[in-house]
Amino acid sequence: MTNEKNGIKAWRTLSSEYIVRRPWLTARRDSVELPNGNVYDEYYVLEYPDWVNMVSITDDGQMIIERQWRQAIGEISSEIPAGVIEKGEQPLAAAQRELAEETGFTGGVWTELMTIAPNSSTMNNRCHCFLAEGVTKTEGQHLDATEDLEVLLKSKKEVFDMLMQGEFHQAMMVAPLYKYFLMNVIER
Known part of the structure; x- marks a missing residue:
C-alpha cells in the first residue's frame, strides 16, 4: 500500500506470534520488513475489538x-x-x-x-x-x-x-x- 500524497509505503509482515490470548488482552509480536529493507523482529501489537x-x-x-x-x-x-x-x-x-x-x-x-x-x-x-x-x-x-x-x-x-x-x-x-x-x- 502506498500513500500517493507523500510516498509512504506499507511495512511487510514476515511473521506473527501470539504472546498472550486472553478475553481482554491479546498481544502479538510481529517480524516486519520496512520499505528500506531493514527487518525489525520485535514489533508488538495489542489486538482489541472495536x-x-x-x-x-x-x-x-x-x-x-x-x-x-x-x-x-x-x-x-x-x-x-x-x-x-x-x-x-x-x-x-x-x-x-x-x-x-x-x-x-x-x-x-x-x-x-x-x-x-x-x-x-x-x-x-x-x-x-x-x-x-x-x-x-x-x-x-x-x-x-x-x-x-x-x-x-x-x-x-x-x-x-x-x-x-x-x-x-x-x-x-x-x-x-x-x-x-x-x-x-x-x-x-
Whole structure:
C-alpha cells in the first residue's frame, strides 16, 4: 500500500506470534520488513475489538456523563458512555446497547460523529463515536460485572467547562466532545 500524497509505503509482515490470548488482552509480536529493507523482529501489537462511545443529550438538553474508577491510571475518570462492539454487532447497535446498559437511556436520533484509532502505533482497533440526541430514561442500568459507574446529567455549559479544564483524560472521549462543541457553538 502506498500513500500517493507523500510516498509512504506499507511495512511487510514476515511473521506473527501470539504472546498472550486472553478475553481482554491479546498481544502479538510481529517480524516486519520496512520499505528500506531493514527487518525489525520485535514489533508488538495489542489486538482489541472495536469500541464505541457516544455524546448523549437527553430530551431536556442535558448531557450524560459517567464517572468511574480506571485501574490502569489509578483515578476516577469523567467520561462519556462507551463500550465494546460485540462480535457480529454493528457499531450503531453497539452504541445504542451500551448507552441503555450503562445509563438506562434509549431512543433519540443518532448520527455518527467520527471514527478514530485509539493508538494506531500499537493497537489494531477503531473507536466509532456517535451523537445521540433526545434520549430518554426508559430503564435501569444493566452493568457488567466489572462496571461500577455513576451517571451524571450536566448542562452543555458544564460539560464544555469540564472539557476546557482538562477533566476528561481519555483522548477517545475528548475528540468527539471537541467535535460536538465545534459543530454546536454553545451559549456561554
